[in-house]
Amino acid sequence: xxxxxxxxxxxxxxxxxxxxxxxxxxxxxxxxxxxxxxxxxxxxxxxxxxxxxxxxxxxxxxxxxxxxxxxxxxxxxxxxxxxxxxxxxxxxxxxxxxxxxxxxxxxxxxxxxxxxxxxxxxxxxxxxxxxxxxxxxxxxxxxxxxxxxxxxxxxxxxxxxxxxxxxxxxxxxxxxxxxxxxxxxxxxxxxxxxxxxxxxxxxxxxxxxxxxxxxxxxxxxxxxxxxxxxxxxxxxxxxxxxxxxxxxxxxxxxxxxxxxxxxxxxxxxxxxxxxxxxxxxxxxxxxxxxxxxxxxxxxxxxxxxxxxxxxxxxxxxxxxxxxxxxxxxxxxxxxxxxxxxxxxxxxxxxxxxxxxxxxxxxxxxxxxxxxxxxxxxxxxxxxxxxxxxxxxxx
Amino acid sequence: xxxxxxxxxxxxxxxxxxxxxxxxxxxxxxxxxxxxxxxxxxxxxxxxxxxxxxxxxxxxxxxxxxxxxxxxxxxxxxxxxxxxxxxxxxxxxxxxxxxxxxxxxxxxxxxxxxxxxxxxxxxxxxxxxxxxxxxxxxxxxxxxxxxxxxxxxxxxxxxxxxxxxxxxxxxxxxxxxxxxxxxxxxxxxxxxxxxxxxxxxxxxxxxxxxxxxxxxxxxxxxxxxxxxxxxxxxxxxxxxxxxxxxxxxxxxxxxxxxxxxxxxxxxxxxxxxxxxxxxxxxxxxxxxxxxxxxxxxxxxxxxxxxxxxxxxxxxxxxxxxxxxxxxxxxxxxxxxxxxxxxxxxxxxxxxxxxxxxxxxxxxxxxxxxxxxxxxxxxxxxxx
Numbered sequence: 001x002x003x004x005x006x007x008x009x010x011x012x013x014x015x016x017x018x019x020x021x022x023x024x025x026x027x028x029x030x031x032x033x034x035x036x037x038x039x040x041x042x043x044x045x046x047x048x049x050x051x052x053x054x055x056x057x058x059x060x061x062x063x064x065x066x067x068x069x070x071x072x073x074x075x076x077x078x079x080x081x082x083x084x085x086x087x088x089x090x091x092x093x094x095x096x097x098x099x100x101x102x103x104x105x106x107x108x109x110x111x112x113x114x115x116x117x118x119x120x121x122x123x124x125x126x127x128x129x130x131x132x133x134x135x136x137x138x139x140x141x142x143x144x145x146x147x148x149x150x151x152x153x154x155x156x157x158x159x160x161x162x163x164x165x166x167x168x169x170x171x172x173x174x175x176x177x178x179x180x181x182x183x184x185x186x187x188x189x190x191x192x193x194x195x196x197x198x199x200x201x202x203x204x205x206x207x208x209x210x211x212x213x214x215x216x217x218x219x220x221x222x223x224x225x226x227x228x229x230x231x232x233x234x235x236x237x238x239x240x241x242x243x244x245x246x247x248x249x250x251x252x253x254x255x256x257x258x259x260x261x262x263x264x265x266x267x268x269x270x271x272x273x274x275x276x277x278x279x280x281x282x283x284x285x286x287x288x289x290x291x292x293x294x295x296x297x298x299x300x301x302x303x304x305x306x307x308x309x310x311x312x313x314x315x316x317x318x319x320x321x322x323x324x325x326x327x328x329x330x331x332x333x334x335x336x337x338x339x340x341x342x343x344x345x346x347x348x349x350x351x352x353x354x355x356x357x358x359x360x361x362x363x364x365x366x367x368x369x370x371x372x373x374x375x376x377x378x379x380x381x382x383x384x385x386x387x388x389x390x391x392x393x394x
Numbered sequence: 395x396x397x398x399x400x401x402x403x404x405x406x407x408x409x410x411x412x413x414x415x416x417x418x419x420x421x422x423x424x425x426x427x428x429x430x431x432x433x434x435x436x437x438x439x440x441x442x443x444x445x446x447x448x449x450x451x452x453x454x455x456x457x458x459x460x461x462x463x464x465x466x467x468x469x470x471x472x473x474x475x476x477x478x479x480x481x482x483x484x485x486x487x488x489x490x491x492x493x494x495x496x497x498x499x500x501x502x503x504x505x506x507x508x509x510x511x512x513x514x515x516x517x518x519x520x521x522x523x524x525x526x527x528x529x530x531x532x533x534x535x536x537x538x539x540x541x542x543x544x545x546x547x548x549x550x551x552x553x554x555x556x557x558x559x560x561x562x563x564x565x566x567x568x569x570x571x572x573x574x575x576x577x578x579x580x581x582x583x584x585x586x587x588x589x590x591x592x593x594x595x596x597x598x599x600x601x602x603x604x605x606x607x608x609x610x611x612x613x614x615x616x617x618x619x620x621x622x623x624x625x626x627x628x629x630x631x632x633x634x635x636x637x638x639x640x641x642x643x644x645x646x647x648x649x650x651x652x653x654x655x656x657x658x659x660x661x662x663x664x665x666x667x668x669x670x671x672x673x674x675x676x677x678x679x680x681x682x683x684x685x686x687x688x689x690x691x692x693x694x695x696x697x698x699x700x701x702x703x704x705x706x707x708x709x710x711x712x713x714x715x716x717x718x719x720x721x722x723x724x725x726x727x728x729x730x731x732x733x734x735x736x737x738x739x740x741x742x743x744x745x746x747x748x749x750x751x752x753x754x755x756x757x758x759x760x761x762x763x764x765x766x767x768x769x770x771x772x773x774x775x776x777x
Contacts, residue, residue, distance in 0.1 A: 017653065024649055028466070028642040033581060041553050042586040043513045045503040123637040143632070172637035250581040253531040258466045261530065265462055266650060268731040269455065273657045276444050280661050283440050284668035290433060291675040339660075347652045376433070 011277075011336070011358065011365075017270050020348045022204045022263060026077050030120045030200035031233060031255040034059065034240050037248045058083075058195035059247055061183065065108035066243040067201065073111075075204045075231050078119030081196040083186045087159055087179070090148065096178045097138075097158065099186020104133045117180075120202045121171070128152030128167025133182050137166035141176040159189045201240060201249075205233045207260035233260075278369060285373030289321065293381045304386035317378045321370045329366030333359055435712050437672040438754065441665035442716020442746050443723060448658040449742045450724035455654055456647060458732045460611065463643040465530035468499075468607035468636055470621055475632045479602025487627050488606050491620065496610040499523040502595055502603035506563040506588075512553045515587045516563060518595020518603065521545070527609050532584070536576030538591065543575040545589040551577055554588060563588070570598045614644055666753055673708070673757030677701060684762070685770035694766050701758045709754030713747045720746070 036057035067079055083099035101116030117124060131137035140150060145168045155162045169180055187193050212232035219227055228235055233251040240249035300313055474480045488498045502518040521538055538545055546554060555561035560573045578584060610620050617635060624633040687697055721738040728736030
């Protein structure tokens with residue numbers, strides 16, 4: 001019973017851990033990027049854009065909520081639009097002002113959710129406060145702030161307008177030398193309302209395999225449906241492209257590829273651990289069956305003395321084992337579900353839901369494990385010599 | 395009655411040390427009832443093997459996963475502070491600070507113009523090292539081998555030469571002819587760049603490298619100290635960890651380790667409980683031996699000692715064999731899952747051994763102390 005419970009918990013955790021770790025890996029930030037289809041080449045070194053500001057194409061901000069209308073919308077953890085604009089502040093001529101969502105309220109149909117860099121770029125740290133998306137407050141990269149000698153709550157002159165610095169941003173990346181502002185402010189500075197340069201999308205994906213790399217155009221309709229309905233980075237990118245007009249979606253390979261490798265490793269590890277749990281539970285079953293058989297040897301002896309064949313004895317014990325396994329499986333399933341929930345709570349701060357689909361699977365596994373575990377003990381029971389067994393000598 | 399022969403045997407037996415009978419009983423008990431002894435030993439071995447494999451894995455998995463995480467590329471970046479180049483000895487300084495435990499790759503950047511006037515970013519780097527650092531996520535059709543070979547980003551291809559023929563780039567009036575050796579696809583800024591070897595780059599542009607990307611291996615503390623030492627060694631540069639990479643790693647590793655710990659404890663507990671029940675069964679199964687010895691005049695203490703020694707021997711043998719098998723399993727798991735051997739941890743052995751013996755002793759002593767109160771005659775009569 002204990003064995004089956006532990007095995008259940010392990011199976012539940014193992015089936016769910018991919019999803020959990022995948023969400024943890026979202027700490028790495030967006031794994032998909034959407035750019036305008038007709039975009040010119042980026043001329044960017046160390047986060048400083050050297051491209052003339054008029055250059056390049058834009059996406060439309062109005063299309064953004066459509067991301068939440070895709071087939072895999074529930075796998076989209078968040079998205080953040082970006083609009084870099086060149087501005088001059090004091091002596092610094094070629095500064096980048098990055099317009100984005102911080103935690104923006106997006107409504108699509110009946111869905112209502114909050115997204116922005118705080119979801120897609122969780123490693124961004126702010127000293128002070130995050131600006132409101134509807135305000136004109138900005139964040140200043142920490143290197144830039146040190147260079148300009150500015151602190152949170154002071155004013156900064158951007159494109160002739162004084163803006164309040166809500167906080168100092170530290171990212172360990174190019175943004176440390178940039179000004180980050182709400183998207184509307186950047187659009188206003190650029191003079192292009194509704195323009196977005198690129199969108200970072202953070203999605204929970206399935207590790208890439210050979211099938212994922214197939215070109216959707218070359219697939220047969222049935223295969224195409226299967227490809228479309230699997231949460232591969234490729235198919236989600238494909239759907240993003242469908243959702244947002246004139247766009248090109250691509251996986252950010254640094255994040256997406258490595259995520260796939262690590263997920264595969266961790267799932268492999270959990271599979272092995274589940275096997276170890278099953279082994280341990282088989283052991284537990286065989287131990288208790290052995291004890292049960294020894295205790296009941298006189299009963300076996302009596303049965304045999306009354307003419308029961310080896311088969312009859314074996315069938316009796318197997319039937320008993322099956323009944324016990326079903327019972328233990330049911331109880332173990334409940335216990336295991338509870339255990340899995342505890343593990344989910346204490347380690348991942350989120351629910352591990354045990355799929356009801358697993359129930360028959362667990363029962364089947366419990367019966368199988370019991371059979372294997374009790375085979376040796378039952379073989380002994382069958383071999384008992386009734387004379388010795390009844391005399392109490394076995 | 396006392397023939398010389400039997401007297402001789404009796405004398406020899408009397409003269410033999412007390413321990414020999416003890417050992418004889420131990421060994422004969424195992425040999426004569428080998429079915430039961432073997433099943434108890436088997437349970438012990440399997441439990442010890444599972445425990446060893448789990449403990450080994452738990453100790454090693456962090457190092458293994460950390461290695462996987464290193465495929466995310468650089469976790470520390472050295473950038474020149476003023477936008478100018480780094481001093482020419484910067485790379486050797488970085489390599490000496492790293493002391494062999496990591497990869498350091500220099501990158502130099504310049505904006506060049508194509509023949510028809512488009513701007514494109516050209517980067518000079520140590521291509522061999524870059525291949526080591528980023529190969530898991532740079533999707534490259536062919537790495538440059540000869541000089542003047544270039545690796546062209548997937549988006550830059552349309553600008554510099556979609557036909558795959560050699561192309562010209564110019565920088566401050568100096569021009570260079572490059573052969574596209576392959577294309578590069580990452581989905582990020584690299585797609586819009588052209589990569590060439592650092593020697594070609596400096597010869598052509600005279601621009602020194604401005605960035606060193608470092609993939610340092612080790613725990614967060616070790617990486618912190620590397621960052622600190624690099625900062626001291628290169629005061630003109632700005633050294634910072636790539637938080638995107640380091641934070642994600644710490645996060646996932648911590649959770650994974652916790653999950654594994656819980657799993658290991660649960661599984662070991664299950665195995666321990668069933669070993670306990672098997673051994674208890676084995677000992678109570680031998681109550682007739684026990685009764686016989688008592689009837690022949692063995693003291694309670696001696697009996698307890700005997701059964702305890704038997705259990706301890708079983709525990710020791712089982713744990714040792716189980717340890718060997720468990721190490722094998724751990725090595726196999728390392729090969730199968732991580733493509734690298736898990737090094738056997740000898741430090742696990744005493745834990746498994748002590749645990750095995752302790753369980754065996756508990757399993758032996760509980761039924762014995764129950765049996766002590768029973769009259770031998772009752773047991774021998776078969777009740």
